[in-house]
Amino acid sequence: MSGPFPSPFPSPSSSPSPLSRRGFLAATGALSLAATLSACGGDGGPPAGSSAKPVGRADIDKAMKTPTQLTFWTWVPNIDKEVALFEKKYPAVKIKVVNAGQGTPEYTKLRTALKAGSGAPDMVQIEYQAIPTFTITGSLLDLRPYGASALKSTFVDWTWGQVSGSGGEIWAIPQDTGPMGMLYRKDIFDRHGIQVPTTWDEFAAAARTLHKADPDVYLTNLAANQVAAWHGLLWQAGAKPYVTSGKSDITISVDDTVSKKLGQYWGALAKEGVIGVEPDFTDSWYAALNKGKYATWLTGAWGPAFLSGSAKATAGKWRAAPLPQWDAAKPSAGNWGGSTTAVIRSTKNPIQAAVFAQFLNSDPASARRFTTEQFFFPATKTLLAEASFLGDTPAFYGGQKVNQVFADISTQVNPAFQWPPFLDRVATDWTETVGKSLADKTDTVRALGSWQSRITTFAKGQGFTVEGG
Amino acid sequence: MATTAATPVAPARTNRTKPTPRRRHGTAGALFIAPFMALFLLLFLAPLGYAAYLSLFQEKLIGGSTFVGLDNYITALKDPLLLKGIGRVALFFVIQVPVMLLLALCFALALDSGLLRLARVIRLGIFVPYAVPSVIATLMWGYLYGPDFGPFAQISHDLHLPAPHFLSDSWMLGSLANIVTWEFVGYNMIILYAALRTIPAELYEAAAMDGAGAWRIAWSIKLPALRPALTLTLLFSVIGSFQLFNEPNLLMKVAPDVITSSYTANLYAYSVAFISQQTNYAATVSFILGLVIVIVSYAFLLTANRRRTA
Numbered sequence: 001m002s003g004p005f006p007s008p009f010p011s012p013s014s015s016p017s018p019l020s021r022r023g024f025l026a027a028t029g030a031l032s033l034a035a036t037l038s039a040c041g042g043d044g045g046p047p048a049g050s051s052a053k054p055v056g057r058a059d060i061d062k063a064m065k066t067p068t069q070l071t072f073w074t075w076v077p078n079i080d081k082e083v084a085l086f087e088k089k090y091p092a093v094k095i096k097v098v099n100a101g102q103g104t105p106e107y108t109k110l111r112t113a114l115k116a117g118s119g120a121p122d123m124v125q126i127e128y129q130a131i132p133t134f135t136i137t138g139s140l141l142d143l144r145p146y147g148a149s150a151l152k153s154t155f156v157d158w159t160w161g162q163v164s165g166s167g168g169e170i171w172a173i174p175q176d177t178g179p180m181g182m183l184y185r186k187d188i189f190d191r192h193g194i195q196v197p198t199t200w201d202e203f204a205a206a207a208r209t210l211h212k213a214d215p216d217v218y219l220t221n222l223a224a225n226q227v228a229a230w231h232g233l234l235w236q237a238g239a240k241p242y243v244t245s246g247k248s249d250i251t252i253s254v255d256d257t258v259s260k261k262l263g264q265y266w267g268a269l270a271k272e273g274v275i276g277v278e279p280d281f282t283d284s285w286y287a288a289l290n291k292g293k294y295a296t297w298l299t300g301a302w303g304p305a306f307l308s309g310s311a312k313a314t315a316g317k318w319r320a321a322p323l324p325q326w327d328a329a330k331p332s333a334g335n336w337g338g339s340t341t342a343v344i345r346s347t348k349n350p351i352q353a354a355v356f357a358q359f360l361n362s363d364p365a366s367a368r369r370f371t372t373e374q375f376f377f378p379a380t381k382t383l384l385a386e387a388s389f390l391g392d393t394p395a396f397y398g399g400q401k402v403n404q405v406f407a408d409i410s411t412q413v414n415p416a417f418q419w420p421p422f423l424d425r426v427a428t429d430w431t432e433t434v435g436k437s438l439a440d441k442t443d444t445v446r447a448l449g450s451w452q453s454r455i456t457t458f459a460k461g462q463g464f465t466v467e468g469g
Numbered sequence: 470m471a472t473t474a475a476t477p478v479a480p481a482r483t484n485r486t487k488p489t490p491r492r493r494h495g496t497a498g499a500l501f502i503a504p505f506m507a508l509f510l511l512l513f514l515a516p517l518g519y520a521a522y523l524s525l526f527q528e529k530l531i532g533g534s535t536f537v538g539l540d541n542y543i544t545a546l547k548d549p550l551l552l553k554g555i556g557r558v559a560l561f562f563v564i565q566v567p568v569m570l571l572l573a574l575c576f577a578l579a580l581d582s583g584l585l586r587l588a589r590v591i592r593l594g595i596f597v598p599y600a601v602p603s604v605i606a607t608l609m610w611g612y613l614y615g616p617d618f619g620p621f622a623q624i625s626h627d628l629h630l631p632a633p634h635f636l637s638d639s640w641m642l643g644s645l646a647n648i649v650t651w652e653f654v655g656y657n658m659i660i661l662y663a664a665l666r667t668i669p670a671e672l673y674e675a676a677a678m679d680g681a682g683a684w685r686i687a688w689s690i691k692l693p694a695l696r697p698a699l700t701l702t703l704l705f706s707v708i709g710s711f712q713l714f715n716e717p718n719l720l721m722k723v724a725p726d727v728i729t730s731s732y733t734a735n736l737y738a739y740s741v742a743f744i745s746q747q748t749n750y751a752a753t754v755s756f757i758l759g760l761v762i763v764i765v766s767y768a769f770l771l772t773a774n775r776r777r778t779a
Contacts, residue, residue: 108743115748136530225725248531282723283611287618421530424744431725439726458745463531 054145055351063351068093070353073110074125074341075102081373082366086359093352103127104424107134114139114346122347123357127339128162129231129419131171132244134342136421141343142169146354154362158415159379163340166245171342173361176376178300178337179410180232180323183307186398187317188217188295196321203324204269210295211274220296221276221288222266224435227427228336229280229298230262235334235417237262237326242420243468250420251468252455255448261326267437267444277438286310298323300336301377301406308396315396320405322412333412338379377406384410420455422462429454524752534749541753550731551754555711555761557642558733562710565646570702572650573657574695578687580658581665592662596655603652607719610648615723636724645716653709657702664698665691700773704766711762714739734758 072083072095083095098121100106107130113119114137126134134140148170152160159174184196192213197203207219223229234241239258243251253259269275276294278285288294289311297303304320311318325331341357343350360366362380370376371389378384384407393399420426429451437447459466524541528534545551576595580588598606613619614635622632635644668690676686714735721728721736730740735758742751 111743111746225722278617279723279725284615284617284619284723291618293617422746424746428730428740428744432729436726461529463529 054147060146060351060355063349064090064355065092066352068349068352069096070094070123070347070349070356071096071098071121072123072125072341072356073098073100073106073121075099075106076125076374078373082360082369085363085366085369086356089359089363090352090355093356095356103130107424110134110139110344114344120344120346122344122349122353124342124344125175125339126172126342127337128159128174128335129228129423131163131340131342132419132421133423135165135169135171136247139345140171141345141347141350141354142171143173143343143354143357144168144170146351146358148173148354148358151358151362154381155379156381156384156410156413158335158413158417159338161415162417172340173342173357174338174340174379175361176302176338176370176374177379177410178232178302178335178377179406179413180236180298180300180334180336181303181406181409182296182298182321182323183303183318184296184321185292185294185314185317186319188292194295196319197324198322199328200265200324200326204265207269207274208272217292218274218276218294220298221278221280221285221294222270222298222438223280223285224277224439225279225431227430227435230430230434232300232334232336233262233266233298234259235414236323236332237334238332238414240416240418242418242426244418244421248463249465249467250459252420252452252459252466253468254455255445255452256468259448260445263434263444263448267447270438270444271441273441290314300338301410302337302375304394304397304402304406305375308394316398318397319400320397320402322405322409331412332414333409335413335417338377377403377410420459422458425458426455429458520752520755523749524756526749528747528749530746541750542757545750545753545757548754551734551737551757554731554734554737555758558711558713558735561642561646561713561733562707564642565649566703566706566710568646569650569654569706570657570699572654573661573702574699576654576658577661577665577695578691580662581691582683592658595658598651599653599656601652603715604719606652607648607716610644610651611720611723614644636720636727638727641720641724641727645713645720648716649709649713653706657706660702661695661698664695668694696773700770703769703773707766707769708762711735711758711765734761 070093074097080097083097087093087095100109100121106125110120110124113121131140142165151173155174156177159177163170163172163174165171188194188210189196192210194206194210195202197206203219210217210219231241237258239253239256239262241252241254241256241259245251255263266275270277276288278288289297289307290313292314297307299307307318308315322331323333341360343353343357347353364382367378367380367383371378371383378389383389390404390407391401392403393401433447433451433454434444436442437444456466525536525538526534527537527541579585580592585591601609613621616622616632616634616636621635625632634640672690673686676690681689712735713733717728717732717736718739721730721732730744731737734754738751738754738758741747741754
């Protein structure tokens, strides 16, 4: 009936990485206890003044030859293969990989460990959107003194903006990304004579046509619990919902003109009942994708690999395309998901930890392995231009060069999108206002207003100076 | 309950004649009790005290922690989300518990009657849901309730009927009650059944001699004998209902528009702590919830005792 809090809390903010659902559940559930139990390392207070002085080459070389044990929290399956490359290059440094759950469950554990003052890892897997949530509490190490600035040109420009702080700090190293595109069922489109929509107007028209022609089919599903998709769509539309300046000033505008345009658009489609609004990553949703209830899935670049694992019954029928555009002349994209490696500030071995975070994601062999082992969508420019990656023709997508489609989209992601320092709360409030309005077919634009006021009230209560709205 | 144990009989004399064994008895007792007391202090009282301490502060993302006295309690008592959550579990309790206990009672009486064939199989069958972890049970029912591909929806679809809205706003509490009932009927039945087995057979024989039938025996012998066991199951149910967490937390994933983060009081405490990062306020909410449970349980015990003595 009740008990302590063991269950996987719905994680609206986290994006699923490409791994099977079963693997995902096993990873988040079974290993979390082990993670909690084994994570009993020591605690050093945050090292003072980590930002200023660069660490010399000699110091780094010396540290990398000192026998060290580091703990790394991550949910990436089989990441041991990448870690092995690091340990081969630096035999003195041993990495203990701990699966502490994916997304929100991991952050919850991390927050608890940080608050307790012991048990936090040295390095941690963290999604782009969660970075401000941990920098506001001063929990991440600025990686600039350890040579991270040199990596700027290695990574796709917009990802670098995501990991950089307002004072130029480098809080994490990008690992994978999720520029958003549209996966669609070519067979359903063909059967009803629907062209692949290139603008949102065409998309809305197609939604009405399709549902009228076949009442069991919807053009897409906008999950009423998936704030990450909403953020991705906001991102594409050019919104700047959260702008932080300094530590305690935040501008919140989740119901500005751009947001209202989005609210009007999706609210109308939901109200008419020509799109689905069911929660995603549930049994029912998987069944719906397998049985052809939805003709498209608007998703991040990790989506293609994920879908081919979870909708096996529909192999060969899917294709990929960019998201429809608001302005076809100025194509733009948003991002959903992807993660990074950050170093926890309380680590006793900042040099080794920082070198690890950089090596793991920027070493060419290690970075490539993420695309071949975990099917991650890369964050490095080199891989995004590599012929073997771009030329991949998966049978699930009828031999289409899906990676090429998403690599093109990746260049259109707007670099100026910021996340709030209390994302979990923002996500829950979205589900209970905007998401609820979609599900209940009520006024979505008005719900945006409630979302705005709920976040504003919360931010003020937390001591922020709030502007906007 | 009736006799008092604390009256010393001829204290002066006892003390004078046997002083030594008495004192030794005292230290030995303390030694035996020590491990328990240590654990009790460490695992029960200390966390409770710490939570009480936490509830007197307020920590903000900007500005850190400040002492606010009872401010959190005042806020909580006026917090519509918390009050609504408590009201919802109270309603749940009023509907679900009588149904569950009545079912458990019927099953226990039927099994005890000795008239059932395959009694052991049936007994196990009713008890098995309790062995299924509530997380699994909820996931299973969540699938069964599914509005598209759940079996109930599929059957309605085949019969060209509208699919039942198990996960809608108006049905949700009933759907939750169904899951909890399914899980705990067997558990309560076992307690009641065990109590029934302790009734001496002579009572039945005497009643039969007096010409009592099966119904009369059930009414006049079995039910009164079950009263302590019923009180116990009721008490467990009070606590369980007010702490309702797992089931709504999991169904939230499939019905996020119905189950909010403050749907039950316990869920609210959780989300305040882990979503809003207001640990102090979460401690306050938990304390208030605990207080409500103590009051309701005490009220039940009081009425049960009064009835027994009356």
